[in-house]
Amino acid sequence: MRLGLLGGTFDPIHFGHLAVAEAVRYEMGLDKVYFIPSGQPPHKKRKVAPAEHRLAMVRLAVASNPYFEVSTVEIERPGPSYTVDTVKEFRRLFPQAEIFFILGMDALAEFLTWHRVEELLTLCHFVVATRPGYPSAVKGGRGRRVTVLPVPGVAVSSTEIRERVRAGKPIKYLLPEAVEEYIYAHGLYQ
Numbered sequence: 001m002r003l004g005l006l007g008g009t010f011d012p013i014h015f016g017h018l019a020v021a022e023a024v025r026y027e028m029g030l031d032k033v034y035f036i037p038s039g040q041p042p043h044k045k046r047k048v049a050p051a052e053h054r055l056a057m058v059r060l061a062v063a064s065n066p067y068f069e070v071s072t073v074e075i076e077r078p079g080p081s082y083t084v085d086t087v088k089e090f091r092r093l094f095p096q097a098e099i100f101f102i103l104g105m106d107a108l109a110e111f112l113t114w115h116r117v118e119e120l121l122t123l124c125h126f127v128v129a130t131r132p133g134y135p136s137a138v139k140g141g142r143g144r145r146v147t148v149l150p151v152p153g154v155a156v157s158s159t160e161i162r163e164r165v166r167a168g169k170p171i172k173y174l175l176p177e178a179v180e181e182y183i184y185a186h187g188l189y190q
């Protein structure tokens, strides 16, 4: 079994995340992609929306794709969400699986600062998806376990969506309709 893991703040989830997950799933022949909303993200300084809302939006967004699953391991774990702990947890839950951690080009720039990165590199494969606005800075990747994968570009970010909601601008066609409705129904990002 080949499992993809896509960690993120998902504040909120948008079509960039979904397009990356689907393209990587197909290209890498993955059986499932797990979306893993973070609990306390160690890299984000601003206040993020409560985990229950971010989780609910991820659930709505992935519902129509049979290959997509949601994992609450990071939300349920107390303290900061470190990827190294998450990958270890998945290895424990799925000892036979090959694990592919998916990240965007921008996240790769911070990758070397991640907690226990040396250990992390030994635990799974990494698939780095191209992201509009971020140059593909990797030459050949860092060893055999890192794959850089060009994916159809969806130039949207959670930051942009939060800013647009605050400014009263439309967010339609940037994320799934059910997520858009959820944001308005709960008064998020006002």
Ligand code: ATP
Pocket (backbone or CB within 6 Å): 007, 008, 009, 010, 011, 015, 016, 017, 020, 102, 103, 104, 105, 106, 107, 108, 129, 130, 131, 132, 154, 155, 156, 157, 158, 159, 160
């Ligand atoms: P923010 O704007 O709040 O920083 P974000 O849109 O970057 O959020 P995250 O939840 O931080 O979203 O991202 C989770 C993962 O998805 C990261 O690895 C990130 O690089 C990747 N990602 C997010 N949006 C895109 C996109 N449009 N194209 C490619 N990768 C993306």
